[in-house]
Amino acid sequence: MIRRGHDATATVVLQWKMPKGLLGQRRILFVGGAPKAADVPQTMAFTRDAGGWRVLFEGEEFFHIAEPLVIGG
Secondary structure: OEEEOOOOEEEEEEEEEOHHHOEEEEEEEEEOOEEEEEOOOOOEEEEEEOOEEEEEEOOOEEEEEEHHHHHOO
16 A cells, blocks of 8 residues: 655555464655655665665565655556
8 A cells, every 4th residue: 555645755555464364564654755764663774776666674574665656657
């Protein structure tokens, strides 16, 4: 799910199934098209490639987020 603001922000909500039927979820805030914050205490790092953003949390968990999801298109 994507929520876009009128102030060049977007929140990307990612969900996945975990063992035992639990649901994992991350919310990543993008400002001006770049990731700025997330809803977890782990350190967030990110790189950009031709297709979008690779967002990494302390080397354990990563997500590839396509640029059109963030900026629309």
